[in-house]
Amino acid sequence: MKKKIMIAGFGGQGVMSIGKSLVEAGMEEGLEVSWVPSYGPEMRGGTANCSVTLSDRPVAAPVFSRCTELIAMNYPSLLKFAPTVDPEGIIFINSSIITEDFDRPDVTIYRVPCDDIARGLGNVKCANMVMLGAVIAATGAVSKETVEKMIHHIFSGPKAKLADLNIAALSAGMDSVAV
Amino acid sequence: MAKELWKGNEAIAEAAIRAGCDCFFGYPITPQNEIPEYMSLHMPQHGKVFVQAESEVAAINMVYGAAAAGKRAMTSSSSPGISLKQEGISYIAGAELPAVIINMSRGGPGLGTIQASQADYFQSTRGGGNGDYRTMVLAPQSIQEAVDLVQDAFDLADKYRNPVLILADGMIGQMMEPIEWKQRPSVELPPKDWAATGRHGREKNNFVTSLRIDAPDCELHNVHIQSKYDRMAEEELRYETIGCDGQEPEIILASYGTTARICWSAINRLERKYGIKAGLFRPITLFPFPYDQLHQIASRPGVKAVISVEMSQGQMVDDVKLAVNGAAPVHFFGRAGGSIPTVDEVADFAASVVKGGAGK
Numbered sequence: 001m002k003k004k005i006m007i008a009g010f011g012g013q014g015v016m017s018i019g020k021s022l023v024e025a026g027m028e029e030g031l032e033v034s035w036v037p038s039y040g041p042e043m044r045g046g047t048a049n050c051s052v053t054l055s056d057r058p059v060a061a062p063v064f065s066r067c068t069e070l071i072a073m074n075y076p077s078l079l080k081f082a083p084t085v086d087p088e089g090i091i092f093i094n095s096s097i098i099t100e101d102f103d104r105p106d107v108t109i110y111r112v113p114c115d116d117i118a119r120g121l122g123n124v125k126c127a128n129m130v131m132l133g134a135v136i137a138a139t140g141a142v143s144k145e146t147v148e149k150m151i152h153h154i155f156s157g158p159k160a161k162l163a164d165l166n167i168a169a170l171s172a173g174m175d176s177v178a179v
Numbered sequence: 180m181a182k183e184l185w186k187g188n189e190a191i192a193e194a195a196i197r198a199g200c201d202c203f204f205g206y207p208i209t210p211q212n213e214i215p216e217y218m219s220l221h222m223p224q225h226g227k228v229f230v231q232a233e234s235e236v237a238a239i240n241m242v243y244g245a246a247a248a249g250k251r252a253m254t255s256s257s258s259p260g261i262s263l264k265q266e267g268i269s270y271i272a273g274a275e276l277p278a279v280i281i282n283m284s285r286g287g288p289g290l291g292t293i294q295a296s297q298a299d300y301f302q303s304t305r306g307g308g309n310g311d312y313r314t315m316v317l318a319p320q321s322i323q324e325a326v327d328l329v330q331d332a333f334d335l336a337d338k339y340r341n342p343v344l345i346l347a348d349g350m351i352g353q354m355m356e357p358i359e360w361k362q363r364p365s366v367e368l369p370p371k372d373w374a375a376t377g378r379h380g381r382e383k384n385n386f387v388t389s390l391r392i393d394a395p396d397c398e399l400h401n402v403h404i405q406s407k408y409d410r411m412a413e414e415e416l417r418y419e420t421i422g423c424d425g426q427e428p429e430i431i432l433a434s435y436g437t438t439a440r441i442c443w444s445a446i447n448r449l450e451r452k453y454g455i456k457a458g459l460f461r462p463i464t465l466f467p468f469p470y471d472q473l474h475q476i477a478s479r480p481g482v483k484a485v486i487s488v489e490m491s492q493g494q495m496v497d498d499v500k501l502a503v504n505g506a507a508p509v510h511f512f513g514r515a516g517g518s519i520p521t522v523d524e525v526a527d528f529a530a531s532v533v534k535g536g537a538g539k
Contacts, residue, residue, distance in 0.1 A: 020184075020355070027184055027357045035184075035355040039210060040293065060443035062354055065521040 001056045003141055004064045006081050008049035009073025009094070014128030018071060019050035021132055024150050025142035026054040034062040047076060054141055069139060071131060073114070075100055092135055094127070110138055110177050117172045126169035133173020144174065182357035187322050187347070188213035190358055191281060194329040196221055197360070201250040202228040204241035206260060209293040210349035211283035214255040235260040239267030246276035247387040249374025251333050255281035257349070258299050259290055268342055269308030272404070273389030277336030279329070280314070281345045283352040286517035294517025295349035295437060300494035303346045304466040311401050313408050314344040315415065316465040318435040322356040330363060335415065337368045339407050346465060348490065350437050350519070408467065417463035418472055422446050427481045428458030430533050433473065433499045434488040435462050438520060442488050445525035453530045465495070473502035482507050484532050488525055489513045
């Protein structure tokens with residue numbers, strides 16, 4: 001198993017957190033992992049992305065020019081990275097933000113209304129967790145239990161009440177993709 | 180020990196603290212800012228010294244002072260900042276002091292870019308400042324290796340009384356990977372009886388200087404320093420090979436740090452896409468360079484060429500040519516100015532060399 005996942009969106013949409021959650025959970029499950037952020041002279045409203053590798057063998061090149069999965073949180077990211085997805089790969093589209101038509105017949109496409117689902121749960125900030133739920137449900141990359149454990153670890157002490165919200169977002173994301 | 184996920188820069192800073200770093204002196208520059216940031220919080224918690232200096236020149240001279248007093252001292256920066264430190268590094272080497280210097284290299288020349296680069300190879304391995312001296316240069320390819328090498332660097336600096344440079348790049352600084360904090364064997368090191376810590380009943384003060392005004396005296400000093408570098412070449416060479424032992428590679432990729440990881444993937448790509456068997460030679464010590472070891476591999480029957488793959492316009496390729504020394508043709512592939520070569524680019528170039536299409 002080797003997944004090369006590109007996660008991209010606007011700064012502030014939590015794309016780095018989606019990536020970190022995947023590698024934290026992957027490491028917990030005994031996978032070899034790496035997380036490489038884009039860094040550069042970015043500005044507010046600019047784009048952010050990270051390259052995540054989950055593998056059952058040691059990770060050689062931690063950066064890649066082609067990915068197996070793309071998580072596009074906004075339209076510029078979809079336009080930029082969709083051509084780099086392997087045939088038979090998966091593209092996850094945040095359909096709350098990306099309303100433009102898009103198709104690539106040789107890949108599987110999941111449209112997840114992340115922001116709408118998150119808003120329905122009372123906090124649009126957990127849109128990234130909705131997407132994470134969709135990704136783990138569709139790919140089986142890591143288990144829900146591992147991610148939940150991680151969320152409890154991140155949101156402990158005075159932040160504990162945020163754990164429930166994030167787990168609800170994760171579950172709603174999982175439910176949003178019929179697998 | 181359980182694995183922990185660490186960002187490169189922060190892991191390097193923590194590794195230095197665990198290695199007994201007494202003093203850190205730094206000045207901000209991307210892409211290494213998480214090192215001083217981490218040190219500013221954690222060094223005082225350990226009762227150690229953190230100073231944000233007023234400039235890179237000040238920071239390296241604070242390292243000079245702390246090292247002269249027998250303390251384990253470190254500074255970190257990125258390419259343009261490392262250039263500013265060269266005078267101090269030359270003085271530290273001349274005064275025979277141990278110090279650890281981290282370069283999270285970025286694209287140049289000048290201010291260049293903040294993206295990853297390996298264009299400081301010449302500066303790192305040929306001394307960098309004035310005079311006949313070298314820094315020992317260690318080049319990690321992963322966060323785990325960076326952590327291990329930083330801890331080794333303090334011991335090596337003490338052993339040889341010479342600055343040790345960790346040459347990584349912006350990507351290793353910024354990425355996150357799992358690491359294990361290993362139990363390290365304790366190393367027996369020479370006492371720092373040369374340190375300027377007061378007379379303590381001795382007849383004369385210890386005197387730390389790089390000035391040797393009489394030419395014969397200065398020449399003797401140079402010969403002595405050179406003998407340390409010869410000893411490093413005897414005792415400290417580190418390198419790794421993939422696909423070389425027990426296999427018959429047609430082509431050898433020589434690469435270090437981040438690009439070695441890309442070459443590792445390229446080897447697999449060459450086999451799958453072109454049916455070409457390739458090997459990787461990865462120097463971990465860039466100075467001293469494992470010349471003989473690379474020569475032996477390049478001399479094997481069946482090796483058609485050696486390619487130096489770098490994020491530069493061709494720097495390590497000089498050492499690769501010195502090592503190979505005519506045993507096989509040497510080619511170069513590189514991307515520069517903050518661009519990272521892709522696995523496909525490297526594999527396609529190597530395939531064209533095997534097929535005889537690419538120029539030297």
